[in-house]
Amino acid sequence: MNAAEQSGGRPADAGRPSAADPHLAGFTSVLRALRRWWRQVIVEIDQAGVIAARREEAYLSGRYMFMTAMSGGIAILGLLLSSPAVVIGAMLLSPLMGPIIGLGFALAIGDYAWLRKSAKALLGGSLMAILLCALIVFLSPIQTVTSEIAARTRPNLFDLLVALFSALAGAYAMIRGREGTIVGVAIATALMPPLAVVGYGMATVNGTVFGGALLLFVTNAITIALTAMLMARLYGFRAALTERQTMLQNLAVTAVFIGLAVPLGYSLVQIAREANGARVVNSGIQSLFNPQSRLSQVDIDWRAEPVRIEATVLTPRIEAEAEARGQRSLAAMLGKPVELRINQYMVGTGAKAAEAAQLARAQEQREAAESAQAAEISRELALVAGVSEGEVTLDRGKRRAVVRARPLPGAQLAAYRALERRIAADATDWTVALQPPPGPLPTIPFADGEPNAAGLAALELIAWAAERTGQRVEIAGPAQDAQAARQWLLEQGVDAVTAEGPAPVRARWRIATNEED
Structure with missing residues (x-):
């Protein structure tokens, strides 16, 4: 009995797929496609060229610090103005992606000198951006928490996923030489705006804003660096590490991702709970x-x-x-x-x-706000003028506030004008007039037939006082100088006359007589 007969009449190789088997042919074609992909994508990568390009962008330099400063300044201004277009411009200028990607590649190949230099560049640029943004906010008259600022104070798990996917795209683009994709990655990860918000939180001493924005930046930076390391490993970049050291490094990366995911996931859960709670509150009140x-x-x-x-x-x-x-x-x-x-x-x-x-209701709220502002202006004017609030004249239709000040011990004319300016700076859309009490006018110094800097300052003060009191001014001194001072006051709308007298030129209030109009 032959082999075929022993097997029940079947040929010995009847159970094996023949060369004409379509399943075998399909599997073979997949293997060939994978081999071609490996040769074209992995083996043919110019690893030396990629590493050289990444090193160049990861070091501390004058250009790097300048571009970081410009990006930070633009970012904080865009955040304060709540302008998304300006904030996007800051994202495109920011060079922070270079040292962060450098950290990832340095970890992938085990180059710890490169790792230290990249970390130094990232830390130096970040600190400079934070301090510059804090200074701008400290000097800025606008310090309100805008929607653009608030959006970067409460990171969650979705922010981690955005950084992860963006880093995958960015690392792929850098390895494959498709640098144009980095523009989109820079906008998606938004490294500079969180740093600017950290500076805002520092300047305004707002711990919630500071901590939330710092967590968002750290999340983005660490996720991008570790994802870049994993992508580099996938593309064949290798470190001179033992198998055990590589395993420990992989475990450390996994632990970092989990460590970031836990608090961010908790934040996402809180946001979801609050959104659901808001729906419950709305329906409960409506009922x-x-x-x-x-x-x-x-x-x-x-x-x-x-x-x-x-x-x-x-x-x-x-x-x-x-x-x-x-x-x-x-x-x-x-x-x-x-x-x-x-x-x-x-x-x-x-x-x-x-x-x-x-x-x-909107009209009522606006009127209430205007009434509160008018009351505040009246209170401040009465306080600096040394009078009761009833002596302050308020014209709400014309938004004008006027008060006549009582003589304050040791106060000269300039002090009353300074008090008026201080109140006017806070009273937006109002005209504030503080009428000074009767008092001496300043001397007007001249040089070469023209008022010098001190003389012009004195003339401005005299014009202000004359406008507030409505009185006529008399200028006494040498004829030519007195006439020049009078002409300057006339151009400012001040009624002035001259009188002969010795130098220096002096000003005084003109007492009207019956013969004068």
Whole structure:
């Protein structure tokens, strides 16, 4: 009996796939494609050229520090102005990606001298950017937390994923020589804006802003560096490490990613809880009122203890017990103490009535703000003038405030003008006039027939006092000098006359006589 007969009549190799088997042919073609990809993508990478290019961009230099400073300055101005276009411009200028990618490649090939230089460049540039941004914010009259600033103070797990995917794209582009992709990577990772917000938090002594922005920057930087290392390893960049050392390095990278993911994931969970809580609060408050009511605005402070909620409701019927009932129900739904305040505005049942009520509320808020500003201006003017608030004249229609000051011990004319300017600087959109008490006018120094710098300053002070008091000024001195001073005052709209007298040129108030108009 032959082999075929022993096997039940089948040929000995009947169970093996033949060369014509379509499954075998498909598998073979996949293997060939993988071999071609490995030769073209991995083996043919110019590793020396890639490393040389990355080294060049990862070191501390004058150009690097200058571009970092310019990027930081543009970023903080864009954040203060809440201008996304300006912030994007700062992202494109920032050279911080160079040393961060350098850290990753240095880890991949085990070049610790390169690693130290890259870390030095990153640390030096980051500190300079933070200090410059803090200085700009400290000197800036605008220090409010804009939406652009707030967006970078609460990082979460999604920010880690953005940095991860961006780093994968950036490392691939650098290894494969497709540098144009780095523009998009720079915008996606946004390294400079978080640093600028760190400077803002330092200048305003805001720990929440400082800590949140710093965590976002550290998250982006570490994720980019470690992802670049992994991509370099994938493309065949190798370090002179033992198998055990390589395993320890991989474990360290994994631990860092987990260490970043845990707090960022917790932050994401908190954001999700607050979003869900906001929906619960909105529906809970709406349920307290007539179905035709409209919930206009809800502000929630989740960090307060108890949670503070303030809502505005436009309703056809005032609900007297709404706050008490809402506070109990919301505390039960949220599982934590709640302090609820509801501002109710009675309106009609139509949409137009609700819109009219919203406009009326906005007008009421604006008038309340204007009244508060007018009261503050009146209080400050009365304080510096040494009078009661009732002696301050306020014209709210023309937005003008006027007061006549009492003589202050040791105060000269310049002191009253300085007080007026100080109040006017805070009273935006208002005209503030502080009328000085009767007192001597300054001497007007001349040089070569013209008022010198001190003389011009004296003339400006005299013109200010004359405008505030409405009195005529008399200039006494040598005829030519007195006439020049008078002409200068006339050009400023001040009524002035001259009188013969010795040098220096002096000014005094002109007492009107019956013969004068």
